[in-house]
Amino acid sequence: MADTEGMHLEVSGPDDREIICSLPPSCPADNRELIRRHIDIPADLIGMLDAAARRDAKRCREIGQLRQALKSKGGKPAKDYAAECTMKCADTAFRRFLMERHELPHPATATTATTRVKSILAITSRTELNESPAAAEGWRIIIQEFETWRREG
Structure with missing residues (x-):
């Protein structure tokens, strides 16, 4: 044209x-x-x-x-919370946090800490941390509380 x-x-x-x-x-x-x-x-x-x-x-x-x-999924990539729980429960500082904030009886061991975490989150196995969104969210809250406690501590 x-x-x-x-x-x-x-x-x-x-x-x-x-x-x-x-x-x-x-x-x-x-x-x-x-x-x-x-x-x-x-x-x-x-x-x-x-x-x-x-x-x-x-x-x-x-x-x-x-x-x-x-x-x-909480804004983060999928994570192995069960393995993280195992490592945290073996950590002395984390066990001290559980004793002070979540009534973990003294003397605390990795096994008693794991049992207390499962009780707090109302789960029967750590694998539920990877399978249940509610359990994973509860675990993330515990970790946030622990990090805050450690900074204040």
Whole structure:
């Protein structure tokens, strides 16, 4: 299509025709002819950009879904809370915290500390820390309390 503004190159899209290039009257005739004869090149480039934009939008949606799933798990990647519990219960400072804040009887051992943690969280096995969201949340709260106690301590 040509008008007083120059020559416009159009492509047919899924909805309607779209101007993809406007050449002013001052554009040399050879350049206008080159672009006119090879209109498929810019059209293909625009198609590739559209496809890339669709892929990018899809990836952004997937990232959003993954972030939402991560947030629903407490905002942290899956963690082996059962193993962490074993290590914390073997820690003298953690056992002292349980004695002071959660009525763990003295003398405290790793075994009695583990039993007390399971009692506090109302679970029968440490593996529930990895399987039950409620138990995992309770464990994270205990760890937060422990860290606060240690800083104040």
